[in-house]
Amino acid sequence: MAMGxxxxxxxxxxAANAVLLVVLLGVWYRNYRTFESRLTLGLVAFGLSLxxxxxxxxxxxxxxxxLYGMGGGVGTVVAVMRALQFVxxxxxTYVSLE
Incomplete structure (x- = not known):
């Protein structure tokens, strides 16, 4: 079945979320190596999970x-949820790079 x-x-x-997460992980890992803070280690774990x-x-x-295409508005809901995660x-990412 073709993807809608x-x-x-x-x-x-x-895929865009994954790219942003790779950038964030780089920043957070660098900060962890610099400060050795448990908070930054938690951010690395959070980023890896996402x-x-x-x-x-x-x-x-x-x-x-x-499986996603079977329901009536499921594709739209999935796209909106991914868009919210991207935002x-x-x-x-913006505030972490500042």
Whole structure:
């Protein structure tokens, strides 16, 4: 089954989220090495968890797209949730790079 436009957007947003998370992980890891703070170590763990989640989402978007496509507005909801995560990560990336 072909991926619908909403799931294509959700997949692209998951990939963009992964890129932002890699940037954040670089900043947070550098800060951890500098300050050795448990807070920054927690941020690294948080970032790794979200990175894995987004990587798994991209995998399932390609391998099980029909599961998402079966429901009436599921693709739209998934795309909106990925967009919200992107906005949150974009703000977090911006303030972390400042």
């Amino acid at each position: 436009p909403q799931l294509l957007v959700a997949t692209a947003l998951s 990175l894995v989640e987004n990587a798994v989402a991209v995998y399932f978007f390609f391998s099980a797209a029909s 949150a990560l974009a703000f977090l």
